[in-house]
Amino acid sequence: MAVEASPPASRVDIVRALREGAIAGLIAFGLFLPLIGFKTVQNIRNEIVLETRWPLLAAFVAIIAGGRFLHSLLLAPWLERRALRPRPAAVQPAPWQTELRRWIVPFALGVVITYPMFALSLVGFQGAVKWIDNFGVQILIYVMLGWGLNIVVGLAGLLDLGYVAFYAVGAYSYALLAKNFGLSFWMLLPLAGTLAAFWGILLGFPVLRLRGDYLAIVTLAFGEIIRIVLINWVPVTNGYAGITGIPRPTFFGIPFNANEDGFAARFGLEFSPIYRTLFLYYVILALALLTAAITVRLRRLPIGRAWEALREDEIACRSLGINTTNTKLTAFAMGGMFAGFAGSFFAARQGFISPESFTFMESAVVVAMVVLGGMGSLIGVAIAAIVMIGGTEIMRELDFLKQIFGNDFEPTQYRMLLFGFAMVLIMIWRPRGLITTRDPSLVLKERKAISKSLVDEGHG
């Protein structure tokens, strides 16, 4: 233990830390003097007056200089010592980890299935709508999108930054066909999925020759094309105004309304919006679980192994007689289909859609979920979705912060800052995502987890 104890900082260390702190403070002073030190305000005669904020500036500079001082004195030597320490060679997980691995999936399933009951019993009928809809349904939509994109990015290694396009195709397919032709939700769900998959194949053909960054840029552009078409094709999509009055899903033909033939009346219950919310929750849960089940199944089939092989080495794939064009197209189509399902569900749940819902930001959030969760890992992606989407929703609930920071304080505006911060932390501590092992698709004798440091992230 004596070796581990940090040796007392020598004078040289303190002097060096002081110097580094002073330099950092100087840079901070130069940087923040115009940004924070001065402020222009309009006075009552509409004149611009220069105000100075010396105390604030001094506080910023002091924080940065002090932080740098402490970093050089304590944190940096500690990190250095830690890096020198030999790593434990055995990758073999502890017994509790294997145990945890075995129970995590059934446990999580139990939690998501019983979650609405908990919400109902804890906050009652009125309060539960918010908790089931904003947290349950919203998170599950993103979990489903994340799992769908996981096929394209995580398994096949094709970085798709325009995933929201498939989501939009699914949503508008449902909205337009349900409104104009009166087709039902259950009929349109597979149709929307098929149309989105078809869009995946259309997108796939021109971009298949591209790899890596180029592929990412073109998929991003395709995502934007869809959005701009939705904005400008006013006769069909109604432009910015969006589509309103989209038929809501029914309980196998029985609508969720307060009428005589509504769900509540038919089943002899008192009318409440909670029934629709509960129904939607279980529909999206079933859809998300279907996505997961299909992904797990496909990974064990030749097509899934071909996707992963494609991510590892495309040229080797071709040398083994694999038609990489078809393999990529199936990945695009599969991922697109699940986004189409999610999109049509989204349209049915909202009852209103507009191009605003399908911005690049959505694609970025879904890609971030896949990357943070650990590419290719279903559980990792689900955890990332819960943290990112649930976190955003939680921020809406933090009203007490207004009492601390004043009424102008809006916690959700710090969402992107926190996303960025989470990204940086993940990149430092877990650069391969939360779940850093790959599970082999089949085994001969003994199942061993594969470290992600061996697994390629794909070049597109």
Added chain:
Amino acid sequence: MSAALDRDAVPAGARDSEPAELASAAPILRVEHLSMRFGGLVAINDFSFEARRGDVTALIGPNGAGKTTVFNCITGFYKPTEGRIALQFGDPGVWDELGALTERGTRRAVRGDGMLFLLERMPDYLVTQKARVARTFQNIRLFPGMTLLENLLVAQHNRLMRASGFTIFGALGLPIYTQAEHAAIEKARYWLDQIGLADRADDPAGELPYGAQRRLEIARAMCTDPVLLCLDEPAAGLNPHESAELGRYLRAIRGQHATSILLIEHDMSVVMEISDHVIVLDHGKKIADGTPEEIRNEPKVIAAYLGVEEDEVADAEREVP
């Protein structure tokens, strides 16, 4: 049904066996007037050779001679600027169709069980899938994050894909797929035994030592059931002991699986030990063609390797009868 299964269940190449006397008579691969130019650079210039069935044919030459380019043309990774690359298996009588096939502009001619392919007309993956040419790479290209077993199963992708009814039967778990998968695993197990890596079947390929990765890459290529195996410097980076082992391994492949081998190699001990026929390439041209003994004593080859002046070559040629 059962016949098809038996076919798959026999991992050895017994099913490819052809009458031995017939096998050595006809060439398996005929490369004619092959040229490959990259812009102004002539990588291969009017290069022709034949590889006989059942032989180990070695392609040697100094660095930059164009050996790997020839490989890339044969395996479809490059489209040659000029020339014809014909590969045949089954009934050798199908060679008679070569002229007609070239005229016709299609890829394949069939006569009985004989197949003739014009490889320069085929995309890379079809060269492996249909014409049954497998290759390895100079810098090993395994799937490092996948286990050895998965690597060998990816190589059997096309057969498994058909058996899984393009995923539909497989997703439903029909016996036609599960049986095919079982046969594929048996075949992988057979090859893992052959390369002595059976106990590491569930380890990721990226964790293997270098020599074992080379062997695994060859086994993976063999899992595609090739009639011609193209090895690009299989002994590169191996120590003498591993090289000798590789030589034995390649001889075993040729002996047991009726697979002809085309080999690029710098390690002369390996080349001289295992090849039946050696072709020497320098600056994109063929400078010698013959048995290992003939090549060993060929002054042009010695000159090309040692970098002797042109006139000295001429002198040497005069001296050697």
